[in-house]
Amino acid sequence: MDLDDRSRVHWRGGGSDFWPDDRGWRRRLVIALMLVGLLASLGLHVAIGWADALGALTFAQRLVGVLFLLAGVVEGIALPAVVDHWGRRQVRLSGALVLLGVLMTLATTSLLLFLWLQEREYIATVLIFLGLWLWSLWALHALIRDKVWRGIPHPRKFALGVTVTALMTAVSLGYSILYQPIAAPMHFVLRAEFGTPRTDSGSPYVHVPLVLYAKNDGGIPVYIVIDDYTVTGSLAKFSGSGDGLKEWKGDQEGGWWNPEAEAYRSDVTYEVVASGQFQGPGSTLDAGEEFKMEKVITLPKSTKYETLNADLQFAILRQDRGKIDDEFYNPKLSWIKSEGRYYCPPDECGEHVIYHGRVRYNTNLINVTRKPRYVAAFWAPEEAPDVFISSFNFKKEKKNQSIYGIYQGLDEGEVSREAERYGLVWASVNSEVSVRGLLKQAR
Structure with a gap:
């Protein structure tokens, strides 16, 4: 109704714009x-x-x-x-x-x-x-x-x-x-296969092809946080007495033990022949996508290796649980002083390629109720790659620490909990061949 229509409304002490006893x-x-x-x-x-x-x-x-x-x-x-x-x-x-x-x-x-x-x-x-x-x-x-x-x-x-x-x-x-x-399940198809070696009569070397393959056979796209392929050659002594099985316990004082043992192989040692990155840290592997890489491993014809072992491994993070910021893709070299907070003297920390960046949860509701989380990955040619997710952000007061020193300062419960939340898991495959058999196949 029209409050200003005086034929219908009678105001005492004011009009429609007046509030009686109004504060x-x-x-x-x-x-x-x-x-x-x-x-x-x-x-x-x-x-x-x-x-x-x-x-x-x-x-x-x-x-x-x-x-x-x-x-x-x-x-x-x-x-x-x-x-x-x-x-x-x-x-x-x-x-x-x-x-x-x-x-x-x-x-x-x-x-x-x-x-x-x-x-x-x-x-x-x-x-x-x-x-x-x-x-x-x-x-x-x-x-x-x-x-x-x-x-x-x-x-x-x-x-x-x-x-x-x-x-x-x-x-x-x-x-x-x-x-x-x-x-949502995850499933991967991995292969690391040695091919037919090639050589010629005038060359003292044998070229052994290595094919590395990975396919995301599940329904969830993933980030490859860190990856590595390593080819090692094994050296061993023949144990005619069959005492090789006793060596699985390894170093008793250091707590080291070997999950494998052979009766007629003793003093088994491994040497790294080749090592490198596969698809590359920060790359993605969508559902149904595959990636293949071929390498050539060079060995002398007079090699003493008994077997060659190829290991392909990478850490994956589910994209339906988290997202990695672009800063992660830029590698930092720990032995270069200009890297600032990532620098650490090589004689104290070794030499690592470091990948570090912010990781966010799949929904912003979680991000705004938590401290920032960061993913850090370390790679070196003669060491196993490592990765963790935590609130650690390479602060200046914690520089000059090796990966092992950093881990000592971390909360193990937090690292384990964040890995589970973001679906951070490892996938790997191993292949082993006889070197003598390879040399016989050489063309």
């Missing part, structure tokens, strides 16, 4: 607090949802990002509704819109605080979550005191719609964060 400063304070809280909540929803809506790997994860962006839109619509509800109330649903925005803030901040409590790591953003959570409780109390549901045409349907939306969001979150990464 204007209190209304303006409530409006200001409501606007600040909704603006902060809008920014939080957009910050969480934007990265997932545009860059998430799976449809479910992108859907979660879109839901957060839509929640941000609702928060934006609620901003003018605040001014109207505590103003002239020209829109009947203004109170309901504000109530919806406050309920979304309460639900989101409650979820964020719940996720934060799982780790209880100190981060500055937890103060924002806690502040918005307390604000939403105050705002909800103020709206209930005003009985804003009286302006809703069908309050039960409104409540049902809010409940269904919250349940759909919870199901989507649970599916994308928990179920899907666990249920």
Whole structure:
């Protein structure tokens, strides 16, 4: 109805723009607090949802990002509704819109605080979550005191719609964060095969082809965090007494032992013949994709090696659980002083190629409730490659440490937990051939 139509409405002491017994400063304070809280909540929803809506790997994860962006839109619509509800109330649903925005803030901040409590790591953003959570409780109390549901045409349907939306969001979150990464299997086909050697009568060398092959035969694309192929030659003495089986216990004082033993082989030693990287750290292997590399190993015809062993191994990280930032792809050389915080004197740390960068979880909800996580990988031609994920960030006060010193300063529980969360696992294959048999095949 037209409140200014004097034939229908009679005002005593003022008109439609006058609030009887109005405490204007209190209304303006409530409006200001409501606007600040909704603006902060809008920014939080957009910050969480934007990265997932545009860059998430799976449809479910992108859907979660879109839901957060839509929640941000609702928060934006609620901003003018605040001014109207505590103003002239020209829109009947203004109170309901504000109530919806406050309920979304309460639900989101409650979820964020719940996720934060799982780790209880100190981060500055937890103060924002806690502040918005307390604000939403105050705002909800103020709206209930005003009985804003009286302006809703069908309050039960409104409540049902809010409940269904919250349940759909919870199901989507649970599916994308928990179920899907666990249920999706991984499977790889790996091969390391020696080919037919080639030589000529005037050459003292034999060229042995080596074919390395990997195929992602599962349904999940992965990152290859670090990879390595190593060819070793074995030397051994003949044990006519058959005492070779007793040597499996190795060094008793050092706790070393050998999982293999042969009765007529003794004092087995291995020498690295060739070593290198396969596809390369930071590369990807999508579902159904394969990668093949051929190398030529050079041996002297007079070699004393009994066997050649080829090992292909790489550490993989599931893309449906995490994403590696671009900075990881740039290798750092530990023996060069210009590398800054990655430099370590070779006589103390050895010489390693280091790959280091930020790794993020598959949903931004987890990223904003945790300290940053980093993946670090180390490669050297005569050492086994190594990799770990943790909050360690090569701070300056921890420079001049070898990989072993770094590991001593890490929380083993954190390293194991992060590896499981991101699906960081190793895949490997081994192949062994007789050197004499290769030399007989040489063309």
